[in-house]
Amino acid sequence: MLRRASVGIDGMHVQPHAEPGPARRMAVPQGWLRVAVPVIATVAALAVGLVIIGATGNSVADAVEALWDGMAGSAFNLGASVNRAISLGFVGLGFIFANRANLTNVGGEGQIAMGGMFATAMALHGAAALPFGLSFMLPLAVGTLAGAGWGGLAGVLRARRGTNEVISTLLLTFIALPIVYWSVESFHLLRKPMTEVSSLPESPEIADATKLPMLIPGDSTSPLHIGLILFAVAAVIVWLVLTRTAFGLKLRAVGLNAIAARRAGIPTGAMIVTSMAVAGGLGGLAGAIMIQGQNFYLTSDFSSGYGFDGLVVGLLSRGSTAGVVLCALLFGFLRSGSIAMEITAHVPAAVMLICQGLIVIAVAGSTWIVDRKA
């Protein structure tokens, strides 16, 4: 049983078992390092990526041109990049929310998967005929709740059984993915009927009324949908809750020292469950938006890679909402660009994975620099 293992993520918060130091150490962290380290890590990793592209005999200029074209070369590519950034951003917001309570949610992928699956089920069965835009709002809400349940489960296990949430959210992801696979494999669940010529393991397309409205009505060149507005609202709410409310302060107290927080009368268990449920709910919403905004039907691997990308976004942003927005845009654009790079310039998109891996390792590995005694 993995119990009480402290997971102070890359030192964003003081570890509960750290010896008490002068209060000033908390109050005046080496602020500029907190920004500089992820920025330097990102720039260095991308430079390594370019070197790898050049060293393997590819034209760096062609690759960069294809990358740029894929990121923002056309209205369609631009919209697709932003849509991708939205999904990563939601997961990143969830990550920093739970991390405020010193919890590390690595189960974004499973939460996206559950959200997408339940949103699809709701859209296919019952939501399409609803009036006043409820037809697309209800599936979004159901997807959010599904993700919240999946994340909240890890919170309950942490609060009641002391189970390390890194392990439980990871295991829950590996449980969620076969469930989605199951749902699109089985005709009595979400798989589209056999009447088609080829019966791929995927759901039928959801009704138009359940799809997200486009951001710019009548513009068919851009896939940009109202998910962007939802994300902006969510980012502001998360920022307000974390920095301007008593709830945010209590979360921080639980994260800094759970025992002291409990003595001060904060219901730590409820805080842990709530923060994990919020994190999961944001992941679930991301999944619902992916299905209702761009994919329009469920496949077993639609969430592939988004969870870990979102984790990287949350990790790099070091608890800052603005950081999440910036990092989500960065990775959303880079990912979209790298896919185009593979198609046009024949440079494997995997080079972007190399960069991402290097960034995570560099940021996590530089804790000792940032948290050095001042």
Added chain:
Amino acid sequence: MMEDALIVFLGSGLRLAMPILLAGTGELLSERAGVLNLSLDGMMLSSAFTAAAVSWFTKSPLAGLAAGVLCALVFAYLQAILSVTLRANQLVVGIGFNILALGATTFAYREIFGALSRDTIPGFGKVHVPLLADIPVIGPALFQQTGLTYVAVALVVLTWAILKYTAFGLAVRAVGDDPRAADKAGISVTRTRYLGVLYAGFAAGLGGAFMSVADSNTFTEGMTRGAGYLAITAVIFGGWNPWKTLGACLLFGFATALQFLAPALKLDIPVALLLMLPYVLALFAVAGFVGTDRQPLALTLPFRRA
């Protein structure tokens, strides 16, 4: 018909259990020393690729195996620097390594093999154990495996013996449970943990190489498919005990292999259920609903001399 299905079931169950058994057994020792390597999957994947590539170029699966293990050891050494010396968050670093390994192997595979993608590479042949291999059903299933299968069983015995009977094993357990006391008793926490992580890297290297040069004789992108995570799951479910971990690996392997037996038995078990079974069991185990084993007390906690 039934007999054939049973042979396939037993053989493939054992085959599927091997990579996670090899990697899991090494990881067990590292975790007993207090270091959890989520990077196990990355170590396995990089070893699988390196073994395949070297075996392809040298036409020697043994050279491939050696190169694969070496590659995993390099990975493990970097993981040790980060988790032991730099005291980084072990779990986050592990995830970073896994992303890196997936990217690096996929990239290198496309660059080196590209069009050759479906080619088979030189691999290990099967070893026929004299006499035992002739037993009906069990013989062909269990005693016509590649040599690495027997290495895996030997590794379990070795790990158990190290932990139980050697001074190093005692140091590992001490460092994993109470590093401060171990340090005061003159045991080097750093050295012990480095060796633990390297042991896990060695074993994960064998497990990864098993997948490419002993089992499938090919490399496919992301071919570990989370086998490293499954190995860690097996260690947790096995309560950090070598024999129980062996049992967990076999259980996971045979549960997955059940999909080959189910049609012959006219059983309609959804494949998805078999795929998620190990993780459900592990979730129950980490939540403390199964068994009474406890984890090493200092697991994932970096050590700093006060």
